[in-house]
Amino acid sequence: MVASGLKPGMTEVAPGWLAAHLLTALFTLSVTLWIALDLAALARDGRASPARLSALPLVAGAALAVQLLYGALMAGLRAGRVTDQWPLMNGAFFPGVTQSGRSIGATLFADPAIVHFIHRWWAWVVVALLVAMARALRRAGARRESVVLHSLFGTQIILGIATVLSGVSLWLAVLHQLVGALLVVAVVAGAHRLGQDRASDPARAMPG
Ligand code: HEM
Numbered sequence: 082m083v084a085s086g087l088k089p090g091m092t093e094v095a096p097g098w099l100a101a102h103l104l105t106a107l108f109t110l111s112v113t114l115w116i117a118l119d120l121a122a123l124a125r126d127g128r129a130s131p132a133r134l135s136a137l138p139l140v141a142g143a144a145l146a147v148q149l150l151y152g153a154l155m156a157g158l159r160a161g162r163v164t165d166q167w168p169l170m171n172g173a174f175f176p177g178v179t180q181s182g183r184s185i186g187a188t189l190f191a192d193p194a195i196v197h198f199i200h201r202w203w204a205w206v207v208v209a210l211l212v213a214m215a216r217a218l219r220r221a222g223a224r225r226e227s228v229v230l231h232s233l234f235g236t237q238i239i240l241g242i243a244t245v246l247s248g249v250s251l252w253l254a255v256l257h258q259l260v261g262a263l264l265v266v267a268v269v270a271g272a273h274r275l276g277q278d279r280a281s282d283p284a285r286a287m288p289g
Contacts, residue, residue, distance in 0.1 A: 096157025096191070103153040104146065107262065111142075111269045118273045132276030137217060138268070141210035145268060148207045151200040152261060160193035160200070161249040167242045170198065204241065208234055214271055223274045230271055233264045 115132070122128040155161055163170065163179075170176040176194040188195055211234045218227040240257040247253050 094157065096154050099157040100150050100153035104150060107149060107265050110262070111265060114266060114269045115273055118270065122277060128277070132273045134272060134276055137210070137214055138272030138275055141207070141214045142268060142272065144203075144207045144210050145265065148200065148203055149261065149265070151196060151203060152258075154190060154196045155200050156254070156258075158191065158193045158196055159249075160197040161244060161254070163194050163197045165246060165248045167201070167245050170194070170201075201241070201245070204238060208238065211268070214268070214275075217275055218271050221275060221278050223271070226267070226271050226274055230267050233260060233267050236260050237264055 119131045122132070163176065166172070168174075176198055178188055179192050179194045183192065189199070190196070211230055215227040215230045218224075218230065237257065237260045240253060240260055244250065244253040244257050
C-alpha cells in the first residue's frame with residue numbers, strides 16, 4: 082500500500098509522498114518497458130545481448146526525472162496557481178520566495194513560487210538534452226523514434242504553458258500529466274534503441 086502522508090485533520094496528500102509515488106510508478110514503468118523491449122528484440126531477431134544504457138540517454142533521463150519530481154511538487158503544492166503568467170511570474174522573471182527564513186531544502190522543495198520557477202525553466206534543460214537524444218536517434222536510423230520524441234516534448238511544453246495561462250485548468254493539467262508519462266515511454270524506447278546499437282557494436286562490446 083502507498084503511505085499517503087495524511088495526518089488527522091489533513092485532507093490532502095503530502096507533496097513529498099505524491100512525488101515519491103509518481104516517480105516510483107514511472108520508474109517501474111520504465112524498467113518494465115526496457116525488459117519488454119529486450120525480450121521483443123530477442124524474439125524478433127534473436128538478439129541475445131540486452132541493450133546498454135549509454136551516457137546521453139542516462140543524463141537526459143536523470144534531467145527528466147528531476148523535471149517529473151518538480152512536476153509532482155507543482156501539483157502537490159498547488160504551485161501552478163502562484164501565477165497565471167508566462168514567461169514572467171507576476172510581472173517578474175524571478176518571483177522571490179513565498180515564505181522567507183526557511184532552510185535551503187525547504188525553499189527548494191516546498192516553496193510554491195520557487196518550485197514553480199524551477200519547473201518552468203528546468204524544462205528547457207530537459208528539452209536541450211532530448212533534442213540531442215533525438216538527433217542521435219536520427220543518426221542511428223531511428224527516424225520514427227526521433228519524430229515521436231520531438232512531438233512529445235513539444236506538446237508537453239505547450240501543455241505546461243497552457244496549464245499556467247489557464248490558471249491550472251483541470252483538463253489541461255491532466256493532459257500535461259498524461260503526455261509526461263508518454264514522454265517517459267518515448268525516452269525509454271529511444272534509450273533502448275540507442276543502447277541496442279551500442280550492445281551490437283563490437284568495438285564497444287565488453288571483452289568475454
Ligand atoms: C519536459 C517538460 C515537462 C515535463 C516532463 C513536465 C511534467 C509534469 C508532471 C509529471 C507534472 C505533474 C502532474 C500531476 O502529478 O498532476 C507537472 C505539473 C505541472 N507542470 Fe509540468 N512538465 C514539463 C514542462 C512544464 C512547463 C514548461 C510548464 C509551464 C511553464 C509546466 C507547468 C506545470 C504546471 C502548472 C503543473 C501543475 C499542474 C497541477 O497543478 O495539476 N510544465 N508537469
